[in-house]
Amino acid sequence: MTCLDPPTRENVEALVARVRHMPDEARLFTVSQTAAEAEFRIDPELQERLRQAGLPCQQHGDGWRFDGTDLLNAALHLDVGSRQRQVLAWWGRELERPYGAVHSYRMDYRVGCPSPGHRSPCEFSLLRPAAKRIRIRRAEPEEAVLHSEVFTLNRTWPELPPSLEETLDSLSSVQFLRLPDPLRWDTEFIRRRQVGDCSGFSRLLVQEGRARGLTARVSYGRSLTPPFSGAHYWAEFLVDGVWVPVDPILIEALTDWGVLDGRRWDRTVSMGAILGRLANRFRPVALHNGRPLPVSLPTYHAAH
Numbered sequence: 001m002t003c004l005d006p007p008t009r010e011n012v013e014a015l016v017a018r019v020r021h022m023p024d025e026a027r028l029f030t031v032s033q034t035a036a037e038a039e040f041r042i043d044p045e046l047q048e049r050l051r052q053a054g055l056p057c058q059q060h061g062d063g064w065r066f067d068g069t070d071l072l073n074a075a076l077h078l079d080v081g082s083r084q085r086q087v088l089a090w091w092g093r094e095l096e097r098p099y100g101a102v103h104s105y106r107m108d109y110r111v112g113c114p115s116p117g118h119r120s121p122c123e124f125s126l127l128r129p130a131a132k133r134i135r136i137r138r139a140e141p142e143e144a145v146l147h148s149e150v151f152t153l154n155r156t157w158p159e160l161p162p163s164l165e166e167t168l169d170s171l172s173s174v175q176f177l178r179l180p181d182p183l184r185w186d187t188e189f190i191r192r193r194q195v196g197d198c199s200g201f202s203r204l205l206v207q208e209g210r211a212r213g214l215t216a217r218v219s220y221g222r223s224l225t226p227p228f229s230g231a232h233y234w235a236e237f238l239v240d241g242v243w244v245p246v247d248p249i250l251i252e253a254l255t256d257w258g259v260l261d262g263r264r265w266d267r268t269v270s271m272g273a274i275l276g277r278l279a280n281r282f283r284p285v286a287l288h289n290g291r292p293l294p295v296s297l298p299t300y301h302a303a304h
Contacts, residue, residue, distance in 0.1 A: 007046065007078040009053075015077045016053040018177055019070050021193040026180050027067035029058040036066055040075040041082040050074060069180045076178070079257065090225040092259040094274050104152040105224040106302035107276065111286050112143030114293045125287040126295075129221070129278050133287075143296070150302050151224060151276040158239040160246075160268050167209045168248050168267050174201060176253035198233045201249045205235040214238075219245065221278040222297065229299040233282075234275060245272035 007015075036042045042050070047064065051057055055074075057064045075082035113122045124136045126147050136146050160168075177195035178184075187204040190196035196204070202218050209216040215238035222229035234247040248267030255262040278285070284292035 005079075007049075007080070009049075011078060012046075012049050013053050015074060016050060016055050018077075018175065018195060019073050020054065020056075021177070021195045022069070022179060022183065024056055026183055027056060027070065028180075029056075029065040029067055031066045031068050031071055032060075033063045033066075036071055040071045040084070041080045042071060042074055043080075046074075046078070046080065067180075069178055072178050076253075077257075085257075087225075087230065088254060088257070088259050090228075091223060091271075091274065092254060094225045095260065095265075095271060099155055099273075101156065102152050102154055103273065104150055104302040105226065105229075105274075105276065106148055106150050106300045107222065107224065107229055108145045108298050108300075109147040109149075109286065110143055110145050110296040110298060111288070111293065113138075113141035114288055116141035123289050125290075127278050127283055127285045129276065149276075153224070153273050153276070154242075155273045157244045157270040157272055158242050160237075160239060160244070163212055164209065164214060164237055164239070164246075165268055167205070167212055167214065168246070170208060171201075171205060172248070172252075172267065174204075174249060176249050196249065198247060198250050202233045202235040202247070205246065205248075209235070209237060217243070218280055219275070219277045220280065220282050222276045222299075224274045224276050224299050226299045226301055229276070229297050232275065234271070236277075245270050245275045245277075247271050247275075 033044060033047055036047055051064065055070060057066050072084060075084045079085055109126050111124060121137045121139045124138060124146055125133045128134055128149060134147055174190060174194050174196055176197060178197045183189055184197055184200045187200060187207060190200050190204055206216040206218050217236050219234050219236050221232060223232045234245050236243045236245050251265055251267055251269065251271060254260040255265050286293055286295035
């Protein structure tokens with residue numbers, strides 16, 4: 001199925017059955033039919049097909065209202081040509097490129113004052129990989145690149161030991177599904193319902209690995225896919241002295257969707273070639289006078 005093909009009835013029904021694992025009390029019915037088409041490229045006909053298949057929604061005066069996480073899952077799983085699905089195509093493109101043994105990316109921190117007009121200079125604090133936050137004072141309120149980081153990443157990784165492969169196999173039945181807070185971090189919910197996304201699944205994978213005596217950690221950082229990067233979570237295991245990024249649930253989703261070639265990619269292959277680690281948990285990338293603020297992180301290929 002390409003992005004120009006309408007989703008089949010089987011695909012729609014399978015997606016709805018999967019999202020029904022999420023309890024209704026976790027849903028927020030805030031997305032109008034107009035917004036569903038504009039933000040997720042889910043047209044009125046597909047909206048009706050989803051509703052008839054059992055997708056939870058609520059009737060309002062101006063039509064039906066949907067949950068944003070449900071629509072995000074529809075945009076990802078049904079390949080409707082959405083921005084969300086197109087972003088993953090950038091992942092596939094970058095992972096498949098024939099670079100050398102290592103490849104470098106530069107990520108710029110582009111921020112500006114969120115409330116211009118205050119008298120004192122702005123105090124910015126920026127999250128950096130494996131280092132203390134960098135602090136910058138700046139009087140000008142305009143958005144500008146305040147800092148840049150270069151990530152030099154391996155393109156190949158040590159072979160996973162049998163004990164780690166067994167750990168991955170033990171969770172192979174968990175299927176990719178975006179979940180809202182706080183369910184996305186609920187490892188018992190993920191294990192019980194067999195659905196989860198990269199955030200909670202990385203935590204569950206680390207828990208399972210540690211229970212088997214493996215050295216593991218959760219990582220939070222960016223997927224480096226020029227010209228941009230995206231926030232991401234994954235697990236890392238210490239193999240032959242190297243921290244190896246592991247993200248089996250996303251790899252299996254990407255191969256199922258045709259973004260990655262399933263003949264070359266499986267749950268044991270590392271996606272670490274594009275993963276820039278920033279911390280062991282979520283932390284705001286940028287602070288302004290001690291408060292989180294939006295940050296643009298344009299990303300480029302860099303010389304080694």
